[in-house]
Amino acid sequence: MDNGSQPQLVNLIISTTFNSFHTERRFSTDYTVGQLKRLLEGLTGAQPSSMVLHLFNKDGTAAGAMQSDDVQLGSLNLHNGMTVQVSDPTVRVGEFEDVSKVKKFELSEEEYANRAESLRAFKQRHKMGQFDEKEKELKSESVQKKTSEQQALADxxxxxxxxxxxxxxxxxxxxxxxxxxxxxxxxxxxxxxxxxxxxxxxxxxxxxxxxxxxxxxxxxxxxxxxxxxxxxxxxxxxxxxx
Structure with a gap:
């Protein structure tokens, strides 16, 4: 890719060696490899200081490593559809996909009922769904009427x-x-x-x-x-x- 005065955009597929993460992103060719690593930190969870990037052509053949953090992407002869594979020896394989260690946010029934901005509170304020007393009454009357009619027929x-x-x-x-x-x-x-x-x-x-x-x-x-x-x-x- 030419390194002209105006930066261009290149579509790259991002993958990692430590999980099944796979996505396509567009990057400006005036970014340096160091800047790219900082962007990839948010996408992959790998640390820029220990991150290693390898390039692969669309046919899967290796195209080399992105070693120097100061090199601009525009000088690396990148093409749309190439893959940047992220590896980081400090990240355990599957580490970011193991949800068993993720602390879950849980609310008790009482705590949820006391939240002022919950969906339940909204329905209570606007008399909707289970909090619509008129609707509940009409529904109850309808059920009772139908039951009475069925009972009369059964008799x-x-x-x-x-x-x-x-x-x-x-x-x-x-x-x-x-x-x-x-x-x-x-x-x-x-x-x-x-x-x-x-x-x-x-x-x-x-x-x-x-x-x-x-x-x-x-x-x-x-x-x-x-x-x-x-x-x-x-x-x-x-x-x-x-």
Whole structure:
């Protein structure tokens, strides 16, 4: 690279021998090697006094060492894409990548709650999220209303009744109601159905708790609004195939 009166810029890839650090930076060609080392200290953690720089061409072949701190980069025949490899015998390999020795900043729940400029404090001041009492009240009312509606529908369902189950994006299924009420696996009111075909997801038990008895893959739990009780006799699948 020519060393003219106007400094030019050169793109160099910076790597080290002691960690996996790898980045591309642009440097002015009027910098000296000593100035470059001071810049690389902040990037790599190596000390300028013990830092050794080696140049490599784009094809990976060695292009020599940058030995004299007083030499300007413009006189080193640098090209875009060359690599400057930083080594420092005082730095242990992997030293700056071992986070196990980094002291972590931790706050107790009480300390965080007392911080005036935290996200939680901001939400409290502006009544947002969990601190929006009106929103919480509306949400609670909505949940209670939905639960009441599901309970009313469940009250109209009799265990032992034949039923037709309609769930969005699924084929309609016939079966018999064998359970209704609350469960341990999820809040709300559920109806347990034994299907006429093995189109279910369980055998009447979930997470080790049994709600009713049926063969594997014949049982399912659905919301009351998905269940219609009535005259839905078991279909004769064999005759349908004749």
């Amino acid at each position: 109209a369902i009799t265990v032992g009744s034949r039923c037709l189950v309609t769930v969005a994006d699924q084929p309609k299924k016939r079966g018999v109601v064998l359970f209704k009420g609350s469960t341990k696996f999820k809040p709300g009111i559920w109806v347990g159905v034994k299907y006429d075909e093995p189109l279910g997801k369980n055998d009447g038990s979930v997470d080790g708790h049994r709600y009713f008895e049926c063969a594997p893959n014949y049982g399912a739990f659905v919301r009351p609004d998905s269940v219609q009780v009535g005259d839905f006799p078991e279909e004769d699948f064999m005759n349908d195939e004749l």
